[in-house]
Amino acid sequence: MSLITTANFYQTGKRYFRDFSPNDDFYEMLIETHRDLTDEQSALVNAKLILLLANHIGDMDVLAEAMKAAREDV
Amino acid sequence: MLKTYAYPKYQFRLPTGAGGDTVPRYPVVVVGAGPVGMAAAIDLAQQGVPVVILDDDDTVSVGSRGVCYAKRALEVLDRLGVGDPVVDKGVSWNVGRTFFREEEVYNFNLKPNADQKRPGMINLQQYYLEEYEINRLAQFDSVELCWKNKVVGVEPQDDKVTVKVQTPDGFYTLETDWLIVADGARSPIRSMLNLDIDGKIFMDRFLIADVVMEAEFPPERWFWFDPPFHPGQSVLLHRQSDNCWRIDFQLGWQADPEEEKKPEKVIPRIKAMLGDDRPFELEWVSVYTFQCRRMTDFRHGRVFFAGDCAHQVSPFGARGANSGIQDTDNLVWKLKLVMDGKAPPSLLDTYSRERTWGADENLMNSTRSTDFITPKSKTSLTFRNATLGLARKHPFARALVNSGRLSVPCFYTDSRLNTADTDAFGGDMVPGAAMDDASIRVNGEDGWLLDHVGNQFIALVYAPQAALAGADALLSDPIGVTTIAVVPAGGKALPGMMAFEDVNGTFAKAYDATPGSVHLLRPDQHVTARWRTFDAAAIRAAVARATCNS
Numbered sequence: 001m002s003l004i005t006t007a008n009f010y011q012t013g014k015r016y017f018r019d020f021s022p023n024d025d026f027y028e029m030l031i032e033t034h035r036d037l038t039d040e041q042s043a044l045v046n047a048k049l050i051l052l053l054a055n056h057i058g059d060m061d062v063l064a065e066a067m068k069a070a071r072e073d074v
Numbered sequence: 075m076l077k078t079y080a081y082p083k084y085q086f087r088l089p090t091g092a093g094g095d096t097v098p099r100y101p102v103v104v105v106g107a108g109p110v111g112m113a114a115a116i117d118l119a120q121q122g123v124p125v126v127i128l129d130d131d132d133t134v135s136v137g138s139r140g141v142c143y144a145k146r147a148l149e150v151l152d153r154l155g156v157g158d159p160v161v162d163k164g165v166s167w168n169v170g171r172t173f174f175r176e177e178e179v180y181n182f183n184l185k186p187n188a189d190q191k192r193p194g195m196i197n198l199q200q201y202y203l204e205e206y207e208i209n210r211l212a213q214f215d216s217v218e219l220c221w222k223n224k225v226v227g228v229e230p231q232d233d234k235v236t237v238k239v240q241t242p243d244g245f246y247t248l249e250t251d252w253l254i255v256a257d258g259a260r261s262p263i264r265s266m267l268n269l270d271i272d273g274k275i276f277m278d279r280f281l282i283a284d285v286v287m288e289a290e291f292p293p294e295r296w297f298w299f300d301p302p303f304h305p306g307q308s309v310l311l312h313r314q315s316d317n318c319w320r321i322d323f324q325l326g327w328q329a330d331p332e333e334e335k336k337p338e339k340v341i342p343r344i345k346a347m348l349g350d351d352r353p354f355e356l357e358w359v360s361v362y363t364f365q366c367r368r369m370t371d372f373r374h375g376r377v378f379f380a381g382d383c384a385h386q387v388s389p390f391g392a393r394g395a396n397s398g399i400q401d402t403d404n405l406v407w408k409l410k411l412v413m414d415g416k417a418p419p420s421l422l423d424t425y426s427r428e429r430t431w432g433a434d435e436n437l438m439n440s441t442r443s444t445d446f447i448t449p450k451s452k453t454s455l456t457f458r459n460a461t462l463g464l465a466r467k468h469p470f471a472r473a474l475v476n477s478g479r480l481s482v483p484c485f486y487t488d489s490r491l492n493t494a495d496t497d498a499f500g501g502d503m504v505p506g507a508a509m510d511d512a513s514i515r516v517n518g519e520d521g522w523l524l525d526h527v528g529n530q531f532i533a534l535v536y537a538p539q540a541a542l543a544g545a546d547a548l549l550s551d552p553i554g555v556t557t558i559a560v561v562p563a564g565g566k567a568l569p570g571m572m573a574f575e576d577v578n579g580t581f582a583k584a585y586d587a588t589p590g591s592v593h594l595l596r597p598d599q600h601v602t603a604r605w606r607t608f609d610a611a612a613i614r615a616a617v618a619r620a621t622c623n624s
């Protein structure tokens with residue numbers, strides 16, 4: 001398996017009539033997660049989020065690819 | 075300023091019977107001759123209902139205001155007989171490009187491989203739209219468009235609404251069976267009736283400028299995040315008709331609106347953006363803030379609210395006038411049935427139910443766009459810029475870039491007027507969907523599906539194989555249903571039955587039609603029920619349901 005970089009958000013059982021909807025649903029959820037947090041708190045939440053998701057993915061090759069893509073141009 | 079457009083001045087007049095000793099009584103009065111009030115009036119006039127429109131002003135929208143009119147609104151305007159002048163004068167476009175700093179990161183096409191009459195969007199200054207609506211209204215003797223008639227009092231009663239009006243000649247009072255309020259965002263009538271509108275103000279200011287110039291930019295929507303010529307903020311460019319270009323600059327909440335409107339402030343911004351010495355003239359400049367909010371209920375007894383007075387959205391997505399026109403599309407056929415005694419007043423509650431549902435979707439989408447465009451915290455900004463950075467290379471991030479999700483109709487999927495599917499269907503033409511268009515041939519002439527449906531209930535039967543039992547009786551019901559066949563290219567209709575030839579197979583595909591399948595359409599071109607086989611009793615029951623008669 002290699003890193004998925006095409007649009008991949010969905011919610012089981014939810015019918016989407018517009019292509020942009022699942023993406024926007026995700027983005028809103030992400031921003032909401034940080035609502036009312038200080039910058040330090042947000043940084044901590046982001047770090048925890050990465051750890052949780054990384055463990056969920058598990059596949060070290062995929063993670064390495066993602067880490068590389070994230071560092072690019074920074 | 076204002077070089078390309080001369081504002082018409084309309085004469086003051088009183089509605090017939092007003093201003094004398096007796097209080098006149100009308101079936102329907104519309105308050106507000108904006109794009110929404112006039113759409114309601116045209117629709118009523120087309121149904122044979124006499125209408126009085128009252129407007130406190132004597133001309134069209136000052137400044138371009140609403141610019142982008144979306145496919146669904148254009149289809150409604152087609153039904154109202156205004157689509158052609160609007161589209162002919164407007165600039166049609168489908169492609170939007172988004173830039174981050176100097177690079178293009180994302181583009182979209184609103185109309186991928188579509189076989190539809192109307193483009194995804196047109197750009198047209200709002201005053202033209204209003205002028206064309208006024209011209210259309212002038213074709214009806216039954217319409218009285220009364221300028222300089224300002225509503226100053228509204229008293230709803232059980233059996234009528236009493237309205238007090240101020241004119242240059244003094245005050246008068248009228249009574250009406252029904253009142254359609256389309257008096258705009260500030261809605262004096264909403265305040266007179268002490269009705270709330272809830273939502274939030276966005277803490278940002280935008281400068282909009284209409285600029286007249288010769289330019290070779292293509293007719294596309296261009297949106298910049300953090301461009302070198304306006305660092306840290308966003309900029310939006312649209313081409314309108316008459317070589318008039320609309321530019322929106324995000325300014326931030328701290329900006330002083332009066333200061334920013336001065337030509338000596340505006341002109342350097344535009345020069346920096348154009349990056350050359352091309353000559354241009356400023357036509358109109360305004361600074362605006364916006365709100366996202368809606369009324370709880372769009373119906374209050376005999377009073378209906380439509381358009382900006384009922385709901386306001388941020389302009390990113392062009393959902394203002396577009397959704398207001400969809401409001402009246404939803405309201406007028408229902409009101410007509412109730413006026414004729416063919417449906418109970420509870421049908422009118424579904425106007426509010428369906429259109430608040432639509433307003434909520436519009437509010438959600440425009441709020442999301444606004445949150446992306448103007449991030450509220452450092453973390454939001456970081457995510458926004460990370461998304462834009464990844465978008466250069468990674469498709470998933472492109473799909474997250476939200477520079478405005480442009481107006482599309484909602485699906486009334488939870489409406490009580492729908493008949494739930496009992497047969498399996500694929501595709502998006504579910505009960506509650508606004509119809510997809512398709513090219514068709516009718517009596518040997520090429521045309522479009524949406525030009526041939528609407529204003530009545532219609533059952534479209536795909537490739538009927540045998541005579542349809544009970545179709546004639548449906549036509550003579552109190553709420554008649556016309557049955558029309560849709561046949562594949564080269565196919566033949568049954569004798570005596572009107573047929574649409576599905577020349578490109580677009581209908582069959584979009585509606586997942588199979589021989590004998592039926593789609594029942596509302597007067598506002600929405601699907602309300604569908605079956606795999608024709609059953610007159612089922613159609614009759616679905617019509618009863620769609621009109622609150624069951």
Ligand SMILES: Cc1cc2nc3c(=O)[nH]c(=O)nc-3n(C[C@H](O)[C@H](O)[C@H](O)COP(=O)(O)OP(=O)(O)OC[C@H]3O[C@@H](n4cnc5c(N)ncnc54)[C@H](O)[C@@H]3O)c2cc1C
Nearest residue numbers: 106108109110130140141142225258381382392394395396
């Ligand atoms: C900068 C900007 C950009 C926009 N861009 C878009 C866009 O691209 N696409 C889009 O769809 N929408 C856009 N909009 C929104 C669009 O302009 C509005 O949604 C639209 O004008 C609403 O129409 P309306 O008929 O409800 O109200 P209005 O156009 O506000 O009309 C209300 C009418 O009621 C009259 N009136 C008010 N009070 C009274 C009274 N007491 N008695 C009698 N008459 C009265 C007024 O004179 C006016 O003529 C934009 C708006 C702005 C400001």
